[in-house]
Amino acid sequence: MASSDIIDSLFPPVDRINDRVSSLSRPPRAPSVAPSLTYSDESEDQEEDVPNPAEQPRRRRASTRLIASSAADVQRITGETTAQIITRCCGGGCCLNLSPKKKGVEYESVPLPDNDAFRSLNLRLDGVIPTSLSHVHEMPEQTTFLEPIRSSPSRKDPPSPTDSAISIDKSILATSSEAADNHTNANTAVEDSAPAKDAVPEHVDTTIQPPRFVQPHPPYNVFPARIHNARELTGAGAEKRTYHFDLDVTNYPEESGIDFRVGGAIGIMAPNDTAIVDEVLDCLLIPRFQRDKTVLLRTTTGRWPTVWGDDQARELITTRRDLLTWCSDLQSYPANKPLLRVLAEYADNEDERKTLLYLCSAEGQGIFCDFRTGPHISIPQLLRAFPSSHPPLDVLLSVLQQLMPRFYSLSNDPHEEPSLQSGHHQERRRIVEIAVTVHEAHDWRTGVRTGIGSGFFERQAKRFLAATAAGEKAPEIYVPMFKGLMANPLATEFIADGPMLLIGAGVGIAPFRGFVQRRLKTANCANKVWVIQGIRDSLVDEIYSGEWGVHEEELKKIVESRRGEGRYVQEEVRHQSDLVWKVINSVDGRIFVCGSSRGMGEGVEEALVDVAMEKGNLGREEAKKYWKLKKEAGQYIAETW
Template sequence: MVFDSKFRNTLENIIHNTPHDPYTLPVSKEAFLKIHFQNSDSTSNLEDGIWPVLPFAESDICQVHIIKWRRLSAVEANCKPVYEVDFDITDSSINFKPGDTIGILPTNTDTEVDFIISHLGLNAVKNMNYSLSIENGKKGKIPQHIPASSTIQHVLKHCVDLRGLFKKMFLLHLSRFTEQELERRILEYLCSKEGSNDYTIYILEKRLSLCDIFHLFPSCKPPVQILFEHLPRLLPRPYSIANSPQVNPNIVRICFSVMETGVERKGLTTGWLEDIISNDMNITMKTLSLDDTPNESPRVPIYLRKNVNNFVLPDHDKPIILIGPGTGVSPFIGFLQERESFKNEQILGSAWLFFGCRNAELDYIYKEELERFLQNGVLSKLCTAFSRSNNCEFKYVQDAIYAHGEEVVKLLRVGAYVYLAGDVKNIATQVKDVLIQCIAKHNNCSKDEAKEYLTNLEKNKRYLVDIWN
């Protein structure tokens, strides 16, 4: 991502207005990795070395296709895109239940990888096999997510997070390979004790990536092994499953919003999935108009994650309270589908859902499904909140919970389970606070007693939270 000259000028002005005394820099150890390129076209050793295990893996990695998708939010400039996609898991090792999550293994974009390779002058060796070792007399070990034998292209594409937040130590090492004096001083300042506040403002809050750093500081050209030592692992991204196997065990459905990270940059995985959808739409239009040759979408590597939070439905006769703002409602669609499949066979407990979004006309996702669940008795009560809509009763789900506090506490007294899911950083604390208020008010007890009541719900797995950023 290319930042404009104004941003660079801002950084330069900071340095010009900062005393020239030596900065207090982090204590660092020497670089320790040594790389040796082999004149071989063989790629048989790409997977050599110790590879880290998948986080919370419950299944093997499955290469799946998107077989169906739809946009859930309105197509408007001021409305963040929200999509639903179906993955075909026929004949895979994935056996899921409502409340489970999958992990998607992302890859870095070709644009970013190619830029880094070109910037560092590595085009001639990018696909040559290398071997890594530790420099004589130095201490260190090859990071577990970096294969001891591979190619630079493979590692930058699949193994390291090019958008991971920069640690000060990495900035310090980058500064040592920056030729232009002013650029070097800016990098040193940002990783120094004196520059801590500006490090937060200009590195962390702006979510600068490695490509951003190289654009801003073109004379910064470290050896590639410096990147291998410091770049974090490219981790799988978790997504809640939004359907029940009772409806179709061969489909895993997820719902996601396309995130904006940094300046004009989409989330790595959500942006990739949106690109697949866009290409699929273009292919479909081409097929309809010109070409009858079938096309196949790219495969997406996914795996089932262990449900370590026990975020699963209780017995069907138990009452449940579901709190899911935004895409946080997606796991509850699976819950309600599951209840719907058993409603003629078993007695269902009460089910309340608190849903919130910005605008009732733009991003009220799953509105039709929720209203159907309400009409057929699968859902007992639907409470909505719209933070940017006029003439709505509630702005936030916390407001709706508090207004219905007496009924919520009555449900808790008869054994209700509370589930909270969402992608809002502060929602867990805010919902917990309002539940404590409701418990104190309607159980006629102190705030400390209400906190203990909620703590006991957590211990007994009756208050379950699935929050992501």
Template sequence: MKLQVINSPFSEEQVKLLNELLPKLTVEQKFWLNGYLSAPQATIDGIVEEVPTAVTPVTKTVTILYGSQTGNSQGLAEKYASTLKQNDVEVTIASLAKFKPNNLKKTTNLLLVVSTHGEGEPPDQAIQFYDFLHSKRAPKLDHLHYSVLALGDSSYEFFCKTGQDFDEQFAKLGATRIAPRVDCDLDYDEPATQWFSSVQQELIQHTNDTPVPEQTTVVQGKSTYSRKNPFTAEVLENINLNGRGSNKETYHIELGIEGANFSFEPGDSIGIQPENEESLVDALLTSLQFDGQEKVTVFDESLTVKEALQKKLEITVLSKPLLQKISTFTVHKDFSKLLEDDTARKEYIYGRDLLDVIEDFAPFTWDAQQFVTLLRKIPARLYSIASSQKANSDEVHLTIGKVSYETNGRVRQGVCSGNIAERIQVGDTLSIYVHPNQNFRLPEQEDTPIIMIGAGTGIAPYRAFLEEREELGINSKSWLFFGDQHFMTDYLYQTDCQRWLASGTLSQMDVAFSRDTDKKVYVQHKIEEHAAAIYDWLEQGAVIYVCGDEKTMAADVDRTIHRLIEQQGQKTAEEAKAFVNELKQQKRYQRDVY
């Protein structure tokens, strides 16, 4: 819009200059100019060369909270906080573990990014806040405006339940939604962006009556590689760590990352973008009676059906939502019964894949395009980094256990682990990216004692921890509990551990090999044996780390730790639970479980 000379205090020459300048100004520059010209005249006259530090007056304050187990929620929260700050919104960002619930009374605008852990449970750092909000102590929140972004995995029955619970409870307490909750699957980029765009419209555009930039690029680190743009890493080494006769196959993988400009710390993970096994894809196409060369559109990309099924779409994991989508394309009576019976459905899903469904419940009425539209993207597989970047600057090491089992008369393999075990050779490449995990970190103070508990591939992050300590010359108290099946064949990284014990990098180690004796001995039994010493370490400020299978090993260890604190600390069960929750709040009980 051009200024008019009539009734204007500007000359024609000034109007011409203004008309040339104004269309070129950004929103932020217009805000600044408005604030600058509104300042007292004496202030303006006094400015000659110094650039004013004052910027656009803040019109909104927003609190962003995150509850994260693997770092996704935290990463998104930090990204959104940065974007809002660039649009002159005053932002406070915090973990749910650090946010005092009583501060809700002082909060006007709240954005919550939270994941769902396990079978519908809050992540560790969100437990106390979750319990508070659902307790009688929760305040009325009529003044609060909020929105929830929920992260989850639709292969679990209670998909995004934690986010849903928070959303419903805020509403019950009287709060008003800024924008509707969005539930995100593992491939969360697009729905999360749409959610944040809706939130931005309310927080910025409607308040300032100015356009909101469609997207603000946030630079994170030096690397240009990410989950959406993975780095192609060469496989430098691929060694089976288990000895001959072992029931397991555990692979030590070394990847070349020169030129990737990755930056990672012990505790972080590497994401690998996998592909489905070609023989499984061929069998699926045969059962579907599809022409593998037929073109379909998947995520706005034109591909052959075979390319889509092999490289883009998940075909090895069944879930209730997927079965519900499939039900619209079949009238098979047994399929309907399966959906109606939760127990039968769970039993059927366990260990089976999409090929089983096609073979068991044909015929179906879909065409190729309709079929591929039902499926989600193949999620990346995350593996804890097993090396220190300080010790191996151009490499990253992983510890990957092969998943293999037989169900319904057919041998199945893990999409990524099976590929690495059966097909990946030295010189081949893998598509990878760094996945930070701020919730699994070495202590900031080097003299803090650490207790590391893991079984099988759960030793991976501790190898990174100890390599880092070795490189930095740290010899403070450290204790490793490791478990596997057999001493002779399954003692992963035994040589490394012996070296660290000899050098003082690792001060104590206890091992449990469950199948070497008639009585099975697991890491939790070793913890019980040393209960008094472990409690003494906790009183000295030690940090406990647990890495491994969530449903068995990590759950058993958690129960053991609660019992240990109850007995050694002479506490009630409730007091022990509160003690453990306090450890989690202080990041003195950290878990990397899967």
């Protein structure tokens, strides 16, 4: 039966005609007449049109037909090759292996690990896997090696973990007598040594900053900025906690180029939590006396453990703890097959080994894809789930993802404040400001864990607040940072003249505070600046309340999603269509959007398209092109993540 026949049998033509006539008879929705933020706050009381249930048309069943039941059908319809399909696959080919069991394949029962960590992985395993596995991922190449250090017998100074800042030449590692005996072997080692005295760099305290080889952009190193002040912006009961930080950059090394500026971002080299690092070392059975002992790190290729260094072989002096703390990400990435293959290779328990190999095979591809696209699994969780696997640390480091910097927008221009240190009350310190919202994810053991960057900031904030509560005037608590993206559009497209509409949610509103303060310092032009701020609940989530200047009530509109009408930022953008259209069509008019791309960013972009369609009488595609041209002209600036 044709699709049209099916529809006619379910809904007679007369019903469909009546439905259409009924829909046409209803009056069209009136365009928004919301006033500007400056002159009225009535938009808060406006209600959205709520359809009358009695007027809703009958729900219709859609006619459906199965058009694809296999990978061959998918290829036939799309015209793509197998290789093309795999490039769009979530994990590497589960769409080509839909059936969990195949006929004619022999299976065996394999007991699964009996521990909470394994159960938390939520693998769709029933303990029955094929006896023979095909296309098992090959053991990845080892590119990282940890070796003892050669030294000169005349060197009596104890090695320092902070000497991990230098890339050394092989000749430094050989003693003079060894070099005479064997010129070709400079990698033989003697424990407990350090490089030649002239090769040792200045002292680096890796408890507050990474080793010097973790460079953000050579030749500059990470700067440990002391926390001048810290406070929590959100109240008790807030769904997401946000902290404000004043960072002392008085002694930041001089660099060519642009200075710190609001709208720009600083990079933060956040370390892994000490507890997580210790847990990984425990799982790998590394003795405590070795964890902070200097070793020679030798790599054969890649840029690791630098951040943006060249792809080349390296030899560095470091410690096992520093490598796990500053160089390898232990919780932000999903597990991949090279990692699982390494765990399988070093699993003493045969059942655990078979389970891991199954996940690395073609037969286990579907389960692996579900596992890979689910919640991110931390490295300690994975090691606890397969407790018999104890790979050597250097082998594990060869397959772990690199720990990358996190970027945070400045919430104000640099300014000077009096020093808090005793005896230096007249000294002025140069301060930059940022706001950080704590990101949380599910944790198999504690229920929730924080992100690497935001969790680090929260720990530092709590240390600072505890120290000040105990009476300390200037706690020595640091944040490892570097000057980041000071020339990004959010900073460079800010114009001192012309109207601005600033749209943000959550911590995305932070740089707008600096924009407004800068504008109000240069001229009394509050009638040219408007802010739409999205929050959940103004009682606990409204950050920087009262810090926007004397015109705050006139220029800022608060939109709450969890109180009152429960409205979102994008809905207010539609209500403020007159203001949006006025600003974007004014000389030097700018619209800035800042915040999360998921939800807020996408919703605001769609709302702006709707405004252009309504006010400019444009079609949807024309409206999208309109905003694209405005973005190219620097009038529409969106910084989302």
